[in-house]
Amino acid sequence: MIQATELTKRYGTRLAVDHADFTVAPGKVTGFLGPNGAGKSTTMRMILGLDRPTSGSVTINGVPYHRLAAPLREVGALLDAKAVHGGRSAYNHLLVLAKANGLPRSRVDAVIDLVGLHSVAGKRSGGFSLGMGQRLGIAAALLGDPGIVMFDEPVNGLDPEGILWIRNLMKALAAEGRTVFVSSHLMSEMALTADHLVVIGLGRILADEPMAEFIAKNSVSYVRVRSPQPAELAPKLALRGWRVERQPDESLHVYDTQPAQIGDVAGAEGLWLHELTLVQSSLEEAFMRLTAGSVEYHAGQSDDQGSPDGPAVAGWGTPLESQAPQAPQVEERIQ
Numbered sequence: 001m002i003q004a005t006e007l008t009k010r011y012g013t014r015l016a017v018d019h020a021d022f023t024v025a026p027g028k029v030t031g032f033l034g035p036n037g038a039g040k041s042t043t044m045r046m047i048l049g050l051d052r053p054t055s056g057s058v059t060i061n062g063v064p065y066h067r068l069a070a071p072l073r074e075v076g077a078l079l080d081a082k083a084v085h086g087g088r089s090a091y092n093h094l095l096v097l098a099k100a101n102g103l104p105r106s107r108v109d110a111v112i113d114l115v116g117l118h119s120v121a122g123k124r125s126g127g128f129s130l131g132m133g134q135r136l137g138i139a140a141a142l143l144g145d146p147g148i149v150m151f152d153e154p155v156n157g158l159d160p161e162g163i164l165w166i167r168n169l170m171k172a173l174a175a176e177g178r179t180v181f182v183s184s185h186l187m188s189e190m191a192l193t194a195d196h197l198v199v200i201g202l203g204r205i206l207a208d209e210p211m212a213e214f215i216a217k218n219s220v221s222y223v224r225v226r227s228p229q230p231a232e233l234a235p236k237l238a239l240r241g242w243r244v245e246r247q248p249d250e251s252l253h254v255y256d257t258q259p260a261q262i263g264d265v266a267g268a269e270g271l272w273l274h275e276l277t278l279v280q281s282s283l284e285e286a287f288m289r290l291t292a293g294s295v296e297y298h299a300g301q302s303d304d305q306g307s308p309d310g311p312a313v314a315g316w317g318t319p320l321e322s323q324a325p326q327a328p329q330v331e332e333r334i335q
């Protein structure tokens with residue numbers, strides 16, 4: 001268990017982490033998400049005692065990192081896969097680490113097997129590919145068989161096989177009851193891996209909740225309706241108090257309701273339906289929506305172009321209001 005309480009880090013005038021409160025619990029993969037410069041690495045460094053908090057605290061199993069009797073046995077971390085002595089073989093790199101931490105040689109063999117580096121264990125790690133380097137970094141993190149593991153951007157630059165391997169490893173570690181805390185910018189990957197999310201923006205914790213709850217809270221869902229009679233169907237739906245937007249391709253986006261209810265209305269009115277699809281935001285869209293105000297570095301585009309709604313809103317259609325002024329409760333557009 002990792003517990004941050006009012007955790008704060010100031011660099012000069014810059015508040016990198018701002019009174020952060022969050023908990024990372026065992027038995028699940030917790031994703032740590034935030035835009036560039038949000039404070040993820042600073043937070044991870046403070047958890048590992050590499051940076052000292054300006055105020056507040058963060059503990060590992062109830063105590064600060066520097067008071068852990070055998071740190072490697074309690075928490076293993078992959079922060080920078082390149083932070084390895086390139087002149088040593090993978091095996092010797094791990095052996096040095098093991099000896100320095102009072103761990104038996106058998107653990108070196110165990111983690112080398114676990115990460116699949118057996119065939120190259122005797123080779124200099126300086127010549128390793130990015131994927132092999134990540135595996136070696138993970139082997140080091142797991143050397144002490146710790147109950148807590150932390151990975152900072154573990155899938156950066158990996159090929160699909162490497163990504164799949166890390167995803168399955170993290171899930172397996174969590175299934176064994178370990179605490180797994182992982183930062184990533186790859187939302188699609190996090191959506192597949194994490195059970196719980198801690199989201200940080202400009203140093204502040206914006207969310208600390210289960211993935212499903214996070215998406216439900218921060219997403220927009222609507223029903224996409226295709227009918228050969230959209231002009232007749234749209235006002236009937238709007239009359240129920242549902243927001244209806246007619247799209248350029250003649251489909252309707254209907255908010256505040258469910259497909260079955262729309263089907264019932266169409267049936268009762270004798271109107272044909274060709275499609276009824278519930279469309280929900282992805283994790284990426286939900287994340288963009290939540291952190292829109294916390295992004296430090298924007299690409300050179302207007303706010304409008306940077307709409308957090310992504311594909312779900314692209315081509316957002318003419319509000320029905322302009323075509324059917326009698327329709328009640330029709331809004332211009334969301335946000």
Ligand SMILES: Nc1ncnc2c1ncn2[C@@H]1O[C@H](COP(=O)(O)OP(=O)(O)OP(=O)(O)O)[C@@H](O)[C@H]1O
Nearest residue numbers: 011014015016034035036037038039040041042043
């Ligand atoms: N040693 C430092 N000295 C001064 N400012 C720093 C230092 N380390 C980080 N910062 C600043 O603190 C803020 C948080 O940085 P941090 O690296 O923790 O963000 P991050 O979320 O990990 O970003 P990224 O996703 O880009 O890696 C940034 O504004 C950064 O410029």
